[in-house]
Amino acid sequence: MENKGIAELFSSIAQRYNLLNHILSLGLDFHWRAKTIKEISPEKHEKILDICAGTGDLSALALKYGAKPLALDLSYSMLKIARKRLKNLPVVLGNALRLPFRERSFDAAVMGFGLRNLKDPASGIREAYRVLRPGGRLAILEFSPEPSWFLRPFYMLYLKKLVPLLGGLITGKREAYLHLSHSIESFLKPREVIELMERTGFSVNYFKLTMGTVVLYIGKKEEQ
Numbered sequence: 001m002e003n004k005g006i007a008e009l010f011s012s013i014a015q016r017y018n019l020l021n022h023i024l025s026l027g028l029d030f031h032w033r034a035k036t037i038k039e040i041s042p043e044k045h046e047k048i049l050d051i052c053a054g055t056g057d058l059s060a061l062a063l064k065y066g067a068k069p070l071a072l073d074l075s076y077s078m079l080k081i082a083r084k085r086l087k088n089l090p091v092v093l094g095n096a097l098r099l100p101f102r103e104r105s106f107d108a109a110v111m112g113f114g115l116r117n118l119k120d121p122a123s124g125i126r127e128a129y130r131v132l133r134p135g136g137r138l139a140i141l142e143f144s145p146e147p148s149w150f151l152r153p154f155y156m157l158y159l160k161k162l163v164p165l166l167g168g169l170i171t172g173k174r175e176a177y178l179h180l181s182h183s184i185e186s187f188l189k190p191r192e193v194i195e196l197m198e199r200t201g202f203s204v205n206y207f208k209l210t211m212g213t214v215v216l217y218i219g220k221k222e223e224q
C-alpha cells in the first residue's frame with residue numbers, strides 16, 4: 001500500500017486505535033510495550049526516536065524513564081492524539097523510509113508494530129541505523145506470521161475472522177482490520193527480519209513473546 005493510503009487507513013481508525021489494541025490483544029500489548037522499553041533501558045535524557053509512533057504508547061513509556069522521546073509518524077491524526085495525551089512530546093509528521101534527521105542524532109530508536117506497514121522494511125531498518133549514534137539501540141516490536149505450531153490454526157482463525165469482525169464492529173472500518181490481518185500473514189518471518197537487521201550492521205538479540213505471536217528484536221549498532 002502507498003504511503004498516502006497507509007496514512008489514511010491509520011487516520012481513519014485513530015480515535016479507537018488504542019482501545020482496539022487492548023481488546024484484540026486481550027491486554028497483552030501493555031506487557032509487549034513495557035518489555036520493549038525495558039530492553040533498550042533508556043537512561044535519563046537519552047534521545048529516543050519513536051518511529052511509526054502512532055498515538056505515542058512507546059514514547060509515553062520512554063518518558064517514564066526520564067528519556068526524551070520524539071514521535072514520528074505518517075498520520076497526522078495519530079500524532080494529534082499522541083500530542084493530546086503527552087503535552088510535551090515533540091512530534092514530527094514524516095516518513096520512516098526517509099527520516100528527516102542527521103546521522104547519529106539518537107541514542108536509541110523504537111518501532112512498535114510499524115515495520116510490517118513499511119513498503120520497504122530493509123530501508124526502514126537502514127534509516128534507523130543511520131540516525132543512531134555508534135552503540136545506539138533499536139527495538140522493533142512486531143507480529144510474526146509464525147507463532148508456535150500448536151497455536152497456528154487458532155491464530156489464523158483469529159486473524160482472519162475475529163479481528164476484522166471486532167475491528168469492524170467497534171470502528172466501522174472493517175477493511176482497516178482486514179489489512180491488519182493480511183499484513184501479519186504476509187509479513188517477514190523472524191529469521192528474515194533478523195537477517196535484514198544483521199545485514200544493516202546491527203548485532204541482534206530477540207525475544208518471542210506470547211507463544212511467538214509477537215517478536216521483539218533488539219539491535220545494537222557497533223561502537224566506533
Ligand SMILES: C[S@@+](CC[C@H](N)C(=O)[O-])C[C@H]1O[C@@H](n2cnc3c(N)ncnc32)[C@H](O)[C@@H]1O
Nearest residue numbers: 010052053054073074075078095096112113117
Ligand atoms: C500499527 S500502528 C503502531 C503505532 C504505535 N507504534 C504502537 O505501538 O501502537 C503503525 C503506525 O505506523 C505508521 N506508519 C506506517 N507507515 C509509515 C511510514 N512509512 N512512516 C512513518 N509512519 C508510518 C502508521 O501511520 C501508524 O500510525
